[in-house]
Structure formats: structure tokens, C-alpha cells
Amino acid sequence: xxxxxxxxxxxxxxxxxxxxxxxxxxxxxxxxxxxxxxxxxxxxxxxxxxxxxxxxxxxxxxxxxxxxxxxxxxxxxxxxxxxxxxxxxxxxxxxxxxxxxxxxxxxxxxxxxxxxxxxxxxxxxxxxxxxxxxxxxxxxxxxxxxxxxxxxxxxxxxxxxxxxxxxxxxxxxxxxxxxxxxxxxxxxxxxxxxxxxxxxxxxxxxxxxxxxxxxxxxxxxxxxxxxx
Amino acid sequence: xxxxxxxxxxxxxxxxxxxxxxxxxxxxxxxxxxxxxxxxxxxxxxxxxxxxxxxxxxxxxxxxxxxxxxxxxxxxxxxxxxxxxxxxxxxxxxxxxxxxxxxxxxxxxxxxxxxxxxxxxxxxxxxxxxxxxxxxxxxxxxxxxxxxxxxxxxxxxxxxxxxxxxxxxxxxxxxxxxxxxxxxxxxxxxxxxxxxxxxxxxxxxxxxxxxxxxxxxxxxxxxxxxxxxxxxxxxxxxxxxxxxxxxxxxxxxxxxxxxxxxxxxxxxxxxxxxxxxxxxxxxxxxxxxxxxxxxxxx
Numbered sequence: 001x002x003x004x005x006x007x008x009x010x011x012x013x014x015x016x017x018x019x020x021x022x023x024x025x026x027x028x029x030x031x032x033x034x035x036x037x038x039x040x041x042x043x044x045x046x047x048x049x050x051x052x053x054x055x056x057x058x059x060x061x062x063x064x065x066x067x068x069x070x071x072x073x074x075x076x077x078x079x080x081x082x083x084x085x086x087x088x089x090x091x092x093x094x095x096x097x098x099x100x101x102x103x104x105x106x107x108x109x110x111x112x113x114x115x116x117x118x119x120x121x122x123x124x125x126x127x128x129x130x131x132x133x134x135x136x137x138x139x140x141x142x143x144x145x146x147x148x149x150x151x152x153x154x155x156x157x158x159x160x161x162x163x164x165x166x167x168x169x170x171x172x173x174x175x176x177x178x179x180x181x182x183x184x185x186x187x188x189x190x191x192x193x194x195x196x197x198x199x200x201x202x203x204x205x206x207x208x209x210x211x212x213x214x215x216x217x218x219x220x221x222x223x224x225x226x227x228x
Numbered sequence: 229x230x231x232x233x234x235x236x237x238x239x240x241x242x243x244x245x246x247x248x249x250x251x252x253x254x255x256x257x258x259x260x261x262x263x264x265x266x267x268x269x270x271x272x273x274x275x276x277x278x279x280x281x282x283x284x285x286x287x288x289x290x291x292x293x294x295x296x297x298x299x300x301x302x303x304x305x306x307x308x309x310x311x312x313x314x315x316x317x318x319x320x321x322x323x324x325x326x327x328x329x330x331x332x333x334x335x336x337x338x339x340x341x342x343x344x345x346x347x348x349x350x351x352x353x354x355x356x357x358x359x360x361x362x363x364x365x366x367x368x369x370x371x372x373x374x375x376x377x378x379x380x381x382x383x384x385x386x387x388x389x390x391x392x393x394x395x396x397x398x399x400x401x402x403x404x405x406x407x408x409x410x411x412x413x414x415x416x417x418x419x420x421x422x423x424x425x426x427x428x429x430x431x432x433x434x435x436x437x438x439x440x441x442x443x444x445x446x447x448x449x450x451x452x453x454x455x456x457x458x459x460x461x462x463x464x465x466x467x468x469x470x471x472x473x474x475x476x477x478x479x480x481x482x483x484x485x486x487x488x489x490x491x492x493x494x495x496x497x498x499x500x501x502x503x504x505x506x507x508x509x510x511x512x513x514x515x516x517x518x519x520x521x522x523x524x525x526x
């Protein structure tokens with residue numbers, strides 16, 4: 001196992017080491033010590049490796065992640081796993097603003113709470129939050145799934161496209177064009193698979209409500225022409 | 229951007245280390261605000277005395293003989309401690325307004341940074357670590373401190389445009405963000421007798437809170453009202469003689485992290501500012517909610 005102590009090693013050296021990894025590398029286990037809130041730790045990794053970060057991280061941790069599993073044993077700053085492509089990112093604590101923003105694939109698991117704008121403009125990523133999420137989450141979310149075991153803040157799913165939102169607790173308010181939708185058998189099945197993949201036990205899919213787009217903003221409504 | 233740090237001590241044993249801890253926190257926020265920096269330190273109260281923090285672009289000339297001149301003018305003994313471009317004038321508490329007026333009359337080039345029983349304010353254009361060492365922040369002691377690193381957006385990069393802003397006795401405010409209704413509000417506050425030193429939006433927020441507290445509200449209540457009356461982006465950290473408050477606008481784009489232990493409450497624009505604090509591993513660390521007032525008083 002490679003253990004990198006950021007109290008002694010520059011962050012750039014860690015990230016360059018991670019970026020140099022190729023498919024089939026034998027250096028598959030990495031540990032990062034003393035992150036102390038530094039930015040962009042393990043951002044841009046593109047190899048099937050495990051990175052365990054022992055402590056709290058700052059902005060953009062594991063951004064653009066491909067293939068790797070990155071575990072933050074602490075809380076994370078704004079833009080966690082932003083634009084993730086594949087792989088898995090797990091935050092053991094809380095995540096700050098816009099976690100998983102614009103993510104295209106892979107799974108982001110936040111074991112604590114996520115703050116505002118979680119999953120903003122998500123494009124295929126699956127996000128599972130064990131706690132609560134803040135306001136304006138899933139704003140303009142395009143595809144993928146956002147699963148919340150706790151409560152959601154104001155304006156959930158504002159101007160949403162085709163992402164699927166599952167919330168177990170309360171929703172403070174829904175954003176424009178976001179509505180509650182029926183949980184059909186295929187949704188129970190999909191949600192069950194997501195929970196299983198995220199390692200969430202003891203929660204029934206029947207405890208969740210599903211939200212998505214009412215598709216009224218997709219096309220211009222001619223009756224509104226006078227408003228412009 | 230801009231960076232904010234704040235530290236409100238609950239454990240008296242840490243008071244000798246307040247400056248050192250604040251300097252460490254401020255140094256982590258240099259990239260967020262490299263153009264200027266400032267800090268307010270709430271030190272020990274001396275019975276019956278008040279302090280006025282002064283700043284001069286020509287300190288050698290302006291501060292020489294100032295204590296005697298002010299003392300003669302108000303008919304009381306005053307003392308002056310010079311720190312680089314700043315000086316702290318200590319006078320009898322009852323004569324603080326007279327002393328302030330005397331300074332202005334004797335040396336118009338001197339600017340008043342703040343006044344009160346315990347507050348001292350230092351700010352300057354320059355890289356934050358240089359500003360902190362220029363004033364020897366590390367050696368300062370006290371109960372609470374608020375620091376700011378500035379990346380200017382709304383007004384010029386000058387010492388007066390740097391934070392904290394102090395618009396009332398022992399009060400100060402630092403701001404990350406930008407206000408959109410500050411011109412209107414400034415006009416209204418001027419009509420109500422508030423005095424402004426700059427064209428800066430953050431000074432309006434500081435004066436607004438002073439104005440509210442002059443009406444009899446406490447810090448927490450004044451912050452609640454600011455959510456109704458201020459428009460724009462803001463994370464504010466404010467200090468009073470015995471209080472420390474935090475509020476974010478309802479959109480809450482500007483970052484903020486709070487930490488609390490039995491020994492202190494600490495604020496940072498990001499976790500890096502808190503990483504060096506004692507016992508942070510076991511502190512309660514959280515992101516303050518939008519449009520929610522947090523405040524502590526001793």
C-alpha cells in the first residue's frame with residue numbers, strides 16, 4: 001500500500017502519482033494522511049484503485065473521477081466528486097455545496113448530510129445521501145438518480161429534466177416543474193438495486209416517494225407569448 | 229472570493245494564545261484574499277478606560293506628540309501605543325468622543341479604525357501573512373478575534389476598503405460577498421444620522437447592524453432583521469464586546485464552516501482555516517444553514 005502524508009508530501013506530488021497510474025497497475029491501494037482541508041485531493045484519477053483519505057478534505061475532492069474508489073474518512077468541501085465519470089466516491093461525514101454536480105456516471109455515497117445544490121445538473125451519476133440535503137438540490141438534473149434517506153430542503157428538482165429523485169423524509173418545497181410521481185414496480189426495483197449497491201440495509205423502498213419532471217418547461221407554451 | 233476567520237474563546241486558559249491561533253487561521257486564507265487583510269482583536273478591558281485605534285499613511289509624523297496634544301486638548305491624560313501604521317490611543321472612557329474629535333482636529337490625515345472598551349482593529353493593503361506580522365498579531369491576547377482576507381469586488385483596494393468595518397463601539401463586521409441594495413440603504417442610514425467613511429458595500433452592512441443595535445436590539449435580533457433588509461450575497465461574521473455572530477444569505481453561495489468545542493467557537497470560510505485548532509478532530513463541525521442566525525455571548 002502507498003501511504004502519502006500530506007503534512008510532508010506536496011499535494012501535487014500525490015495527484016501526479018495517481019494520474020500516472022494505468023489500467024492493470026499493481027499499486028491499487030492508496031492512503032492519504034493529514035489532508036487538512038486541502039483542495040482537489042485525488043481529483044482526476046483514471047485507474048481502478050482504492051484511495052482512502054484519512055480526514056477532512058476541501059474543494060473538488062475526487063472531481064472527474066474515473067474507475068477509482070475514493071473514500072473520505074471525514075467531511076468534504078464544495079464540489080465533491082464534481083463531474084465524476086465512473087467509479088465510486090464515499091464520504092463518511094458531511095459534504096458541502098454542490099456535491100456530485102454535473103456527474104456523468106459512477107456512484108457518490110454521502111453517509112452524513114449534503115448541503116445545498118447537491119446533484120445540480122447531474123447527467124447520469126447516482127447519488128445516495130444517508131442524511132439530509134440542502135436547498136436547490138438536483139437543479140436542472142438531467143439523468144441519473146438522487147436517493148435521499150433524510151429530508152430535502154427548498155426547491156428540490158427545480159427545472160429538472162429526466163433525473164429520478166427518491167426521498168424518504170420530507171421535502172420542504174419542490175422547484176418549478178418538479179412533481180411527485182407514482183412509485184411503480186420498476187421504480188421499487190431500481191431503488192432497491194441502488195440501495196443495495198450503496199450498502200444501505202434496513203430501509204424499505206416503500207418508505208420513499210419519487211419526484212421528477214412534469215415536462216411542462218420542455219416546450220414553449222404559446223399561451224405565454226404575451227409575457228415576453 | 230475573500231476569506232474569513234473568527235475565533236470566540238470559551239476557555240480563559242486559551243486567551244493568551246488568541247493572537248497566535250488567529251494568525252495561524254488567517255494564514256490559511258491567503259489565496260482567498262491576497263490583496264489586503266485585517267483583523268479585530270477583543271482584548272482586556274481596563275476599568276474606566278476606552279481605546280481608539282488610529283491609522284495614518286505617515287505614522288512617524290502624525291503619531292509623534294499626538295498623545296500630549298490630545299491630552300492637552302481634552303484636559304485628561306491619554307496614552308498612545310504605536311504599531312506600524314496604526315496606534316492605539318487609550319483615554320478615560322467618558323472622554324472617548326472628545327478624544328476622537330480632538331484627534332481629527334489636530335491631525336486630519338489620521339483615520340479612526342474603531343473604538344470601544346476592548347476592541348483594536350488593524351488592516352492594511354498587502355499579503356495577509358505580511359499584514360499579520362507587521363502588526364505582530366501572534367503576540368496579541370484577548371477573548372475573541374475576527375479576521376478577513378480580501379479579494380476586492382465592489383470598491384477600491386485601499387486600507388479603508390479592507391475589513392473589518394467598525395461603525396459602533398466595540399462592534400465590527402467582516403463580509404464575503406456583495407450587496408446589491410447598499411446605495412439605497414446607505415442613503416437611508418445617512419438620513420438617520422449614520423456616518424460613512426467609504427463607498428464600500430460591507431460598511432453599509434456594518435452600519436446597518438449598528439443602527440439596529442442603537443434601536444435597542446441585541447446582536448442576534450439585529451442579524452435577524454438584516455435578512456429582511458439586506459439584498460445580495462453575504463456571509464457575515466460580526467463581533468461585539470461580548471458577542472460573536474454569523475449569518476448567511478438565503479442562497480448561501482459564500483462558503484462557511486463553524487466548529488464548536490468546550491473551549492471555543494471557530495469560523496472559517498473553509499475547513500483549512502480550522503484544521504490547526506486544538507481538538508478540532510473531536511469538535512462539532514457544521515456548515516451554517518442559509519438565512520439562519522448563529523450567535524454566542526459570554
